[in-house]
Amino acid sequence: MQDGLLAQAGQRDSPIRPASIRLTIAPPSSWVDLNLRELWQYRELLYFFVWRDLKIRYKQTAIGAAWAVLQPFLTMVVFSLFFGRLARIPSGGLPYPIFYYSALLPWTYFAGALQNATNAMVEDERVITKVYFPRLFLPLAAVVSGLVDLAIGFVVFLGMLLYYGITPGKASFLLPFFLALAVLTALGVGLWLSALNAVYRDVRYVLPFLIQFWLFASPVAYPSSLVPERWRGLYGLNPMAGVIEGFRWALAGHGEPSALLLSASFVGVLLFAAGGIAYFQKMEGIIADVI
Amino acid sequence: MSEIAIRAEKLGKRYHIGERQRYLTLRDVLTNAAKSPLRLFRGTTAEASNHSERHIWALKDVSFEVREGEVVGIIGRNGAGKSTLLKILARVTKPTEGLAEIHGRLGSLLEVGTGFHPELTGRENVYLSGAVLGMKNREIARKFDEILAFAEVEEFVDTPLKRYSSGMQMRLAFAVAAHLEPEILLVDEVLAVGDNEFQKKCLGKMDQVSCGGRTVLFVSHNMGAITRLCHRSLWLDSGRITRIGPSDEVLAEYQARYLLTRAEWVRPQADHSTKEFRFLSVQLQNNDSQTASLFATNEPVYVEIRYDVTRSLSACQIGVRVCCSDGNVVFTTSDADHAEVSALPKNSGCYRARFAIPSGLLRPGTYYLTLGAHMPCRSVYDLLEEAVVFEVSAVGSLTSLDGRLGVVAPLIPWETCKEQEAICG
Secondary structure, eight states: OOTTSOOOTTOTTSOOOOSSSEEEEOOOOSSOOOOHHHHHHTHHHHHHHHHHHHHHHTTTOSSTTHHHHHHHHHHHHHHIIIIIIITOOOOTTOOHHHHHHHHHHHHHHHHHHHHHHHHHHHHTHHHHTTOOSOTTHHHHHHHHHHHHHHHHHHHHHHHHHHHHTOOOOGGGGGHHHHHHHHHHHHHHHHHHHHHHHHHBTTHHHHHHHHHHHHHHTTTTSSOGGGSOGGGHHHHHTSHHHHHHHHHHHHHHOOOOOOHHHHHHHHHHHHHHHHHHHHHHHHHHHHHHHHO | OOOEEEEEEEEEEEEEGGGGSSOBOHHHHHHHHHHOHHHHHHTHHHHHHHTTTSEEEEEEEEEEEEETTOEEEEEOOTTSSHHHHHHHHTTSSOOSEEEEEEESOEEEESSTTTTOOTTSBHHHHHHHHHHHTTOOHHHHHHHHHHHHHHHTOGGGTTSBGGGSOHHHHHHHHHHHHHTOOOSEEEEESOOOOSOHHHHHHHHHHHHHHHHTTOEEEEEOSOHHHHHHHOSEEEEEETTEEEEEEEHHHHHHHHIIIIIOOBOEEEOOTTOOOOOSEEEEEEEEEOTTSOBOSEEETTSOEEEEEEEEESSOEEEEEEEEEEEETTSOEEEEEETTTTSSSSSEEEOSEEEEEEEEEOTTOBOSEEEEEEEEEEOTTSOEEEEEEEEEEEEEEOOSSOTTOSOOOOSBOOOOOOOOOOOOHHHHO
């Protein structure tokens, strides 16, 4: 009579298919286990999330993707006027527009990616509470989709280089490295904040301040050479310091950043990313219950 | 003997009451920390002991097995833990204790339109929702035309979803869901969408799914759908399994316990009151004059009332009030409705009165009949509150469960014809 019936558990002799797809559901463990194989299995979904972010971002806007250019460009104009012409910040011989735009490219990307990543979990609350997928993809997609805006902004930068007759040096080959650093920083911090935001909505009010403070803690409006030598290691722990100096160096050939600053930034990125992933993994199990 | 698809062992899920509020704010945490700064460092153990009484078990000791190809219904009242169970199996949330094993590719439909975005077009949403529900890109592309045809929205494929009517959105959402092909499917009450025509289509699709050798776990309040689709049913009550077994047995027991229907009321023998008017009995009957308390929406409900008048009354009106389970009065009817006066004189003697609540009027739900005999604006002779209780369900067809608003769901015939073009101008 038990055949084909829903039997009370306890008969352990029931045959089990030899592990084709087998899944065990258990209470959250305290261990951080980043399931890379699962991320790989779900990779198409990441693509879809990125694609959705891009589709939605400029829907029902009048000038659409032009915003991707306008934001850094207008900030560049303001910075060039006030920090450059008025405050006479040393730019190492670079024209102010180039000096500022090369820094604002990674900075605008970082600020935007951080903001989108932070809101990613909350905005997709309904999906999170209804279906399973690696939650990591939501902030990750926000960070990845920001790269498209960066690319658009980059095209404008190439035009500016042409206009000012500047040829980037050999350092430009290091650009992908600095870009990866920027992505990892945005992801690491974004993971922290998105998980925190799911539990404490205060994050959403803190974020604008955080981004503003971070802007001044990064060499966007000024070169890092203004920071006293002995503080530069500590200063470099902010990974965006390394990223921005790196971008300036790679794109406009402006002063090679010190090895100390770069290695400090590298350590900073590792700390942020590892911490972000660990915290996010820890929260992942309970997010659907508290969001 | 087929193999095991799902095995749950002593699954339990505990929610802190505090967690159920909308969300915490940092202020709450900070004030708590200020009150007892040490707690922050002591961590969760102190927290747990402090609030041990402030949590509920949404699910406790739930153990069962589902074999490959079985279609199992999950029933229970609101808050019994049905959705929590599905959420745990779907991996949306983790259990607090216990273990579950899933053997096979699992898909879950806990909501219609998961992943839909109003700004995207129909086409884009099909791809997005499909991907979120676990379909591969190639799979969606292959089924795309079929999905559109099923949803009947072919001509709006490039229109943003926000311009769709809610019916169209529902249809598209279900169409995507219906084309999922996992080995194990978890479904939570998503059948009740769309108009009648579309519901039939959905049911057909569900039949197909359940015959296709797939394992399905199906949560529903719709007893008709459960009987029809599920071989076995699991009845949850306050987070625990009350019974598992063949659907008809479990459903019969469940209905006997909970639906609390009362097809008949008879005045107790011991009652020897010598009032001038007494209700003797009230009985609900179906089309075949059988006593019944469960009716389908397309069946009339016959009410038979017997009463006894010991002294001639110059004016006596018998009224019946039909209330739904939330206490609202659906309508009131009386035996004098068709007379020219509000109440009729009644000579002494025994009476039998009968009327029918027409078919296709009441929505699915539970209804209570309250009976009264009175002289209008004067005195109440006899009053029977909630004398009989009956259930109207959408058994067999899934009609009128489409979420439309209204206290009643009357079937009203419409006449529509095309106006002459000359008139329209």
